[in-house]
Amino acid sequence: METGSAIEKVAEDTIQNVLQDEIQATAEKYIKDLTEITGVVVRNGKLYHLQKEVNAISLMAALDSFLKFLEKYNSVILVGHNIKTCYEWGSYGEHRYCFSSRLNEWEGAKNACNMMNAYLVEIESREEHDWIKSKEGSSRQWIGLTDETSEGKFYWEHSRSAPNFTFWASGEPFEGETDNCGVIKRSTDRWFILSCTKTYSFICEG
Secondary structure, three states: OHHHHHHHHHHHHHHHHHHHHHHHHHHHHHHHHHHHHHOEEEEOOEEEEOOOOOOHHHHHHHHHHHHHHHHHHHHHHHHHHHHHHOOOOEEEOOEEEEEEEEEEOHHHHHHHHHOOOOEEOOOOOHHHHHHHHOOOOOOEEEEEEEOOOOOOOOEEOOOOEOOOOOOEOOOOOOOOOOEEEEEEEOOOOEEEEEEOOOOEEEEEEO
16 A cells, blocks of 8 residues: 555656646746737746837737646646546446545545546445445545535535435534535444535545
8 A cells, every 4th residue: 555655656746747847848938929929028027018019919819828728737737636546446336436545625525526527426325335335445535415505405416416325423414504515434434514624535436
């Protein structure tokens, strides 16, 4: 397990360094192009405007191109990060599952799953719950249960349906104003409702 984590860390650092170098090189190219178009020069992080006619069409084209570049590489970094997190998927029935070790808020965990064409797990039966319980995982993991848009009425975020199976801990679901997101706690394998801004690992299903 430690060897796998070390390999993942090296791979992540390598990818991040390559991407950062390419982004920096491309950014410098676009700054140079913008300088020629607008007469703007950059010194010590400050912009200085020269007396030069601005070609508005060329400027907008250059800016649009640069924004598309940043959008592309932002997606690459996010997708690459999450694919490494969920390199190995387990299968149960017709679905695949990833037990991510990355820490994230509930919304961030949901987005990470979405980036891989998956969603926060929706546990629909005792058999599925027991299969998940049999897998290794962090002490607390986000699941797709929430009542964010309907206080006190919990539903699966992806399917927007009420759960037909639950495995609540004693006293749950706790209906606090800031406690709106579902967690499975490994020590008991029961479900809890906690603040969505806490950071836990998560389970994706796809």
